[in-house]
Amino acid sequence: MTGNSLLTVESLAVEYPSNRLRRPPTRVVHDVDFTIGVHETLALVGESGSGKTTIGKAILGLAPLAAGHIWLDGRDISTIGRKERRALAVDLQAVFQNPYGSLNPSMRVGQILAEPLFADGSVSKSDALATIRRLLERVGMPGDSVTRYPANFSGGQRQRIAIARAVARTPRLIVCDEPTSALDVTTQAAALDLLTELQETLGVSYLFITHDLAVVKEFADRAIVLREGTVVESGTSEQICLRPVHPYTQRLLAAAPVPDPRLQRKRRAARLQLAADSPIHLPDDQAR
Numbered sequence: 069m070t071g072n073s074l075l076t077v078e079s080l081a082v083e084y085p086s087n088r089l090r091r092p093p094t095r096v097v098h099d100v101d102f103t104i105g106v107h108e109t110l111a112l113v114g115e116s117g118s119g120k121t122t123i124g125k126a127i128l129g130l131a132p133l134a135a136g137h138i139w140l141d142g143r144d145i146s147t148i149g150r151k152e153r154r155a156l157a158v159d160l161q162a163v164f165q166n167p168y169g170s171l172n173p174s175m176r177v178g179q180i181l182a183e184p185l186f187a188d189g190s191v192s193k194s195d196a197l198a199t200i201r202r203l204l205e206r207v208g209m210p211g212d213s214v215t216r217y218p219a220n221f222s223g224g225q226r227q228r229i230a231i232a233r234a235v236a237r238t239p240r241l242i243v244c245d246e247p248t249s250a251l252d253v254t255t256q257a258a259a260l261d262l263l264t265e266l267q268e269t270l271g272v273s274y275l276f277i278t279h280d281l282a283v284v285k286e287f288a289d290r291a292i293v294l295r296e297g298t299v300v301e302s303g304t305s306e307q308i309c310l311r312p313v314h315p316y317t318q319r320l321l322a323a324a325p326v327p328d329p330r331l332q333r334k335r336r337a338a339r340l341q342l343a344a345d346s347p348i349h350l351p352d353d354q355a356r
């Protein structure tokens with residue numbers, strides 16, 4: 069285990085049980101190692117199905133570990149039981165992709181934000197309302213949101229509420245699984261600004277799961293590139309986005325959409341060249 073890291077993932081393997089009788093489980097994450105430092109953002113990138121969400125779930129205790137260990141702040145959290153896992157919610161939180169599905173539609177925003185505050189009985193009812201109003205203000209939402217339901221808000225506003233819920237107890241680490249990919253470009257930028265600002269004020273670390281390399285370059289300190297559940301490359305986000313070494317990373321970059329048509333043509337040409345050099349499958353629409 070690394071001395072100064074907040075999160076250490078060591079030799080992680082994850083298997084999902086087969087839904088066919090007598091079929092062995094399928095291993096989708098193989099021998100993955102990484103660390104995340106205090107106040108650091110580590111991006112996990114790779115094409116669809118490469119195992120990014122599964123690794124996030126394994127950290128959150130939502131996917132079964134076939135091998136390996138996960139330490140949070142020096143404590144092995146790969147073997148803890150349900151009760152300890154619940155208590156861990158103070159330090160470890162998540163923001164998911166779909167702000168429409170991740171907030172309970174039958175709960176008012178005030179109730180949604182109260183839940184983590186009351187989780188271990190350490191916040192009194194009278195303190196909670198003031199804390200909730202502070203949280204809403206911190207994420208740029210009006211105070212009267214407390215009495216309204218998620219359905220009254222846009223996708224970007226719902227993601228702000230989800231972020232407010234995640235930071236309610238000032239966690240050490242937030243697993244952000246594609247938190248901006250369901251948002252339009254402007255709302256996406258505002259959500260990333262909010263996450264950056266919260267990191268600066270709260271000192272939280274992020275595991276940032278994304279397929280968007282432009283976001284990685286802007287937002288992450290370091291990145292890990294996954295292919296079929298295996299790490300193929302890791303480095304600073306600048307290295308990964310500007311000087312990728314592995315052909316798979318180079319192809320991911322070449323496939324990333326860019327608004328500048330000249331640059332897009334150049335990247336497409338580079339990508340076709342790489343496709344000729346190494347036979348990695350990419351979806352048809354990206355091969356055009």
Ligand SMILES: Nc1ncnc2c1ncn2[C@@H]1O[C@H](COP(=O)(O)OP(=O)(O)OP(=O)(O)O)[C@@H](O)[C@H]1O
Nearest residue numbers: 084085096114115116117118119120121122123279
């Ligand atoms: N609950 C599950 N049971 C069985 N297989 C699963 C389960 N969840 C994911 N998988 C498989 O595990 C592999 C990795 O999936 P995962 O969702 O982690 O990838 P990902 O990189 O996050 O993809 P995406 O970017 O599309 O979300 C895929 O082959 C997927 O089909």
